[in-house]
Amino acid sequence: MAAHMALPLTGKQSAQVPLGDRIFVLGGKLFLLLLLGVAVLMPLLAIFWRGFSAEGGQGGGWVAARELVTSDNFHWLVGNSLNVSLSVAAIVVPLAYLFAYALQRTLIPGKRIWRGLSLLPLMAPSMLPGIALVYLFGNQGVLRGLVADNIYGFWGIVLGEAIYTFPHALMILLSALSLADARLFDAASSMGASPFKAFRSITWPGTRQAVFAAFCLVFTLTITDFGVPVVVGGDYQVLALEAYKAVVGQQQFGRGALIGMVLLLPALFSFGVDAWLRRQHGDAMSGRAQVFKPLSSKGRDGCYLAIVLLICAALLLVFGMAVYSSLVKFWPYNLSLSLNHYQFSDTAGGGWLAYRNSVTMALCTALIGSAVIFTGAYLMEKTNGQKRLNLALRMLSFVPMAVPGLVLGLGYVFFFNLPGNPLHVFYGTMTLLVVCTIAHYLTTAHMTATTALRQLDSEFEAAALSLKAPLYRHYWRVTLPICLPALLDIVRYLFVSAMTTVSAAIFLYSPDTILAAVAVLNMDDAGNVGGAAAMSTLILFTSAGVSLLLAWASRGVLRRSQAWRQGAPAQ
Amino acid sequence: MFKPLALVAAVLTAFSVNAFAAKTELTVYTALEAEQLKSYKQAFEKANPDVEIKWVRDSTGIITAKLLAEKARPQADAVWGLAASSLAILDQQGMLQSYAPQDLAKIGPNYRDAANPPAWVGMDVWAATICFNTLEAEKQGLTKPVSWQDLTKPEYKGKIVMPNPASSGTGFLDVSAWLQTFGEKQGWAYMDALHQNIGQYVHSGSKPCKLAAAGEFPIGIPFEYPAVQLKRQGAPLDIILPKEGLGWEIEATAVIKGTPHEAAAKKLADFSASPAAMELYKENFAVLAQPGIAKPQTELPADYEQRLIKNDFAWASKNRDAILTEWRKRYDGKSEKVAQ
Numbered sequence A: 001m002a003a004h005m006a007l008p009l010t011g012k013q014s015a016q017v018p019l020g021d022r023i024f025v026l027g028g029k030l031f032l033l034l035l036l037g038v039a040v041l042m043p044l045l046a047i048f049w050r051g052f053s054a055e056g057g058q059g060g061g062w063v064a065a066r067e068l069v070t071s072d073n074f075h076w077l078v079g080n081s082l083n084v085s086l087s088v089a090a091i092v093v094p095l096a097y098l099f100a101y102a103l104q105r106t107l108i109p110g111k112r113i114w115r116g117l118s119l120l121p122l123m124a125p126s127m128l129p130g131i132a133l134v135y136l137f138g139n140q141g142v143l144r145g146l147v148a149d150n151i152y153g154f155w156g157i158v159l160g161e162a163i164y165t166f167p168h169a170l171m172i173l174l175s176a177l178s179l180a181d182a183r184l185f186d187a188a189s190s191m192g193a194s195p196f197k198a199f200r201s202i203t204w205p206g207t208r209q210a211v212f213a214a215f216c217l218v219f220t221l222t223i224t225d226f227g228v229p230v231v232v233g234g235d236y237q238v239l240a241l242e243a244y245k246a247v248v249g250q251q252q253f254g255r256g257a258l259i260g261m262v263l264l265l266p267a268l269f270s271f272g273v274d275a276w277l278r279r280q281h282g283d284a285m286s287g288r289a290q291v292f293k294p295l296s297s298k299g300r301d302g303c304y305l306a307i308v309l310l311i312c313a314a315l316l317l318v319f320g321m322a323v324y325s326s327l328v329k330f331w332p333y334n335l336s337l338s339l340n341h342y343q344f345s346d347t348a349g350g351g352w353l354a355y356r357n358s359v360t361m362a363l364c365t366a367l368i369g370s371a372v373i374f375t376g377a378y379l380m381e382k383t384n385g386q387k388r389l390n391l392a393l394r395m396l397s398f399v400p401m402a403v404p405g406l407v408l409g410l411g412y413v414f415f416f417n418l419p420g421n422p423l424h425v426f427y428g429t430m431t432l433l434v435v436c437t438i439a440h441y442l443t444t445a446h447m448t449a450t451t452a453l454r455q456l457d458s459e460f461e462a463a464a465l466s467l468k469a470p471l472y473r474h475y476w477r478v479t480l481p482i483c484l485p486a487l488l489d490i491v492r493y494l495f496v497s498a499m500t501t502v503s504a505a506i507f508l509y510s511p512d513t514i515l516a517a518v519a520v521l522n523m524d525d526a527g528n529v530g531g532a533a534a535m536s537t538l539i540l541f542t543s544a545g546v547s548l549l550l551a552w553a554s555r556g557v558l559r560r561s562q563a564w565r566q567g568a569p570a571q
Numbered sequence B: 001m002f003k004p005l006a007l008v009a010a011v012l013t014a015f016s017v018n019a020f021a022a023k024t025e026l027t028v029y030t031a032l033e034a035e036q037l038k039s040y041k042q043a044f045e046k047a048n049p050d051v052e053i054k055w056v057r058d059s060t061g062i063i064t065a066k067l068l069a070e071k072a073r074p075q076a077d078a079v080w081g082l083a084a085s086s087l088a089i090l091d092q093q094g095m096l097q098s099y100a101p102q103d104l105a106k107i108g109p110n111y112r113d114a115a116n117p118p119a120w121v122g123m124d125v126w127a128a129t130i131c132f133n134t135l136e137a138e139k140q141g142l143t144k145p146v147s148w149q150d151l152t153k154p155e156y157k158g159k160i161v162m163p164n165p166a167s168s169g170t171g172f173l174d175v176s177a178w179l180q181t182f183g184e185k186q187g188w189a190y191m192d193a194l195h196q197n198i199g200q201y202v203h204s205g206s207k208p209c210k211l212a213a214a215g216e217f218p219i220g221i222p223f224e225y226p227a228v229q230l231k232r233q234g235a236p237l238d239i240i241l242p243k244e245g246l247g248w249e250i251e252a253t254a255v256i257k258g259t260p261h262e263a264a265a266k267k268l269a270d271f272s273a274s275p276a277a278m279e280l281y282k283e284n285f286a287v288l289a290q291p292g293i294a295k296p297q298t299e300l301p302a303d304y305e306q307r308l309i310k311n312d313f314a315w316a317s318k319n320r321d322a323i324l325t326e327w328r329k330r331y332d333g334k335s336e337k338v339a340q
Helices: A019-052 A062-070 A072-105 A111-118 A127-137 A154-178 A182-190 A195-224 A227-232 A239-248 A253-262 A265-280 A298-327 A351-382 A387-402 A405-416 A422-426 A430-440 A442-454 A459-466 A471-482 A484-500 A516-525 A529-561 B002-020 B034-047 B060-069 B084-092 B134-140 B169-182 B184-195 B207-213 B224-232 B262-272 B275-284 B313-318 B320-331
Strands: A328-330 A334-337 B024-030 B051-057 B078-083 B121-127 B130-133 B160-163 B198-202 B237-240 B248-256
Touching: A019 A062, A019 A253, A019 A351, A019 A387, A019 A405, A019 A430, A019 A471, A062 A072, A062 A253, A072 A111, A072 A154, A072 A195, A072 A239, A072 A298, A111 A154, A111 A298, A127 A154, A127 A227, A127 A298, A127 A516, A127 A529, A154 A195, A154 A227, A154 A298, A154 A442, A154 A484, A182 A195, A195 A239, A195 A265, A195 A387, A195 A442, A227 A239, A227 A516, A239 A253, A239 A405, A253 A405, A253 B060, A298 A328, A298 A529, A351 A387, A351 A430, A351 A442, A351 A471, A351 A484, A351 A516, A351 A529, A387 A442, A405 A422, A405 A430, A405 B060, A422 A430, A430 A442, A430 A484, A442 A484, A459 A471, A471 A484, A484 A516, A484 A529, A516 A529, B024 B060, B024 B262, B034 B051, B034 B078, B034 B262, B034 B275, B051 B060, B051 B262, B060 B078, B060 B084, B060 B169, B078 B084, B078 B262, B084 B169, B084 B248, B084 B313, B121 B224, B121 B262, B121 B275, B130 B134, B130 B207, B160 B169, B160 B207, B169 B184, B169 B248, B169 B313, B169 B320, B184 B320, B198 B207, B207 B224, B207 B237, B224 B237, B248 B262, B262 B275, B313 B320
Parallel strands: B024 B051, B024 B078, B160 B198
Antiparallel strands: A328 A334, B078 B248, B121 B248, B130 B237
16 A cells, blocks of 8 residues: 555645645545535534624524523523533543544454444433323333332433434444554564553553543533433423423524524534644554454453443333334323324324425435545545645534534524525525534534544655646545445444434424424424324334444455555465 | 445435425424324325425424524424423514415414514414322322422322423423413422422423323323323323413414515415314314314313313413523522432
8 A cells, every 4th residue: 555655755835736636635625615604603603693683572682692691490491401501521530531432442252233223322312211201200100119209300411412422322333442452552562561561651641632532422412402402301301302492382582592692602612622632643544554453351341341231221122112013002191002103194294295204304414514524524634734624624524512502503494594695595495404413413423533533644646646646536446445444434424423313303394394303302302202102113213224234335445445454465 | 245235325316306396385383293293294285286295394492492593594484283381482573474365264363473463373272181090099099190380299299290391392381371260479399399200300391291101100291182192092091181271382383584485385375274184283283273173072070171271372472481581590400400
């Protein structure tokens, strides 16, 4: 491979960048900026404009903002949100780290099965863990006897969010733990360092940035989700739910917009710390790295297997319960099984049309989104120059993580409905739903891409440059194949996220473009919990099926292009 | 790969569907119960073969919020089946096209907008009730409540679900009715006491009864339609009409101002107020906007209509913000955990 011939480079190359690359780099970045501007920035500005304009008693404006921020109610909500989000992050990140470590750095059997099971929560709307928890620990729950109080409230939200966010954290940590330089571990063991010492001085420094990223992601996902609180929150209220209620119940767009702005703060904070960490962090993986292979160790593997089994059993219990409840005729008085809940034609939400729409939307989002996001991340990470443009792009890519889907959706309504906006033709169309969904899930996908790309030494680009290979060809021939696992993760992530998203879409669908996850929320809100469970189950199986198909189809490609990771065959 | 092909196929199908659509497509926003939509749409399209209804259905709060959010460029052509108090808010914003449907004379004077021509015209009435799970009552030893006041008894602590008035039309109807029936001061005192027994505030008007039917919480405060439906399906429920009287609300129809399909939207308004439509509504509701058509529902007491309180909609609409603010201050966000 070209990378093995990397030469030390001196001098400036920027003067002789070929035209094709200039178009690729600058054109790509400008296109991305335009896209992010329309899909993220403008809708957000519309929210700010809405939040600070005192028009029409909709709870906006400076006076309302001051009133909101100084009210006891607001402090209570902020406290609750922080409590829940910190608890969830504190529970999920260590568990996800152990899980990821078990999959990447030990020799436990059945890794593919555990990995597949761990992704289950990604495959269903966030309402589903909530619904399952009600059937498990609600007043009529099968395990109600095991707990002192019913599930509604703090613990319901924490458990539900923990399940919902687990795979999100896991994705980042798996990616960070996937690459390790065996030479460092060899050196450590030959110097007599204990495995713990090796972990502390090699593995931890290489992954702590990902731990931080995972912590931030879980925190912001939790603080901005209303799917779980709406189902199992009871009277324990959180900010995201408050924004939902302000907008949906009271038509207080201004108030919703104001709370949305408060929810932006965690993202700004994590951006700051991430930028700071970047400066501390060198390249973890050089072009000369040897792939790390764990040695066998019965005791270690046994412990990790137990942890992995416990987590998977809990997930299976929750998701099994949801599927089971979708088949029960009339909970809890008639437990005979039937497919009644799957006859959607008579219930809220658009039924099978909603389901077909969701599949179409998810396909478009996955294919277009992954291409745009990965290329964008590559351009941001691996090209010098346009420093300010890079910074702007990076900031914009971080913003969607903190924007509750609901607020983003409302921003779309305000922005695309502005009188005189020529983009109005997209309003209510599938195109807008796809754009909004890509924008909504941009950050995680972008972070996955970035994490994978950062682990590649910039020597690769330098080598390509010195060989006078155009950057776009290098990107296509070298970077993409190396990062294929991460790229496929992004495709899968976008597909299932699009299948499961509800919060942004709820304000953007038209009768022709109603989505399955919106139908779930509508049915649950109307108290048709069986129907909601049934539609969630359909979403779950579709997402899981497509993921399996993707994994299967890509295995051949993967095996070929990833052969270098398995140790260097003679070339 | 088959996926791009499927995509192309999907796009082509979408285009070809549009190519065949010669009828007027009317986008109708509604908060009607989902199971009612099919028969209403069929009946209307049978009477008006040149018009096709496209439903956008959601709960009262969401539909109202959606209409307001789209104020600058309305997407809806008409509204068929939304709370009159919500339509009054849209009317205040100047979003409704006043129109007198052909059968306006037959509509009861209380069941339409007072202006002439009216901004909205009623269809039927829905009212607050109590759903009481008899199986769970027996298991947990609960006595059957007969009045709103009964619900404040300590034995029901944590056993009652009601809709949050901030998100649900039915919830607001409950609160505004208690304030009107008991007077403002006693009304709030009543809700203070009731709050001690509430297990959960939910976000829709039908969910409390479904939760009661499933025994999750033995007592729910929904509106009467889901109660009747669930009882017909065999849920172990008693439907209780509290003796102090029922809060109620009108379900109504309106034409959106500036719609490009005004003629078709007016046809919808005509149909919604017609005797034929009343025949549809009477399957679901016991009180209709046209007097003399309704038939009593066996699940409800015969004097149902007499139990409706004197409801001052203008007062409720005008004070909506103030009431909700006060309600939220009292019950929504107390720092101590509410009894479960």
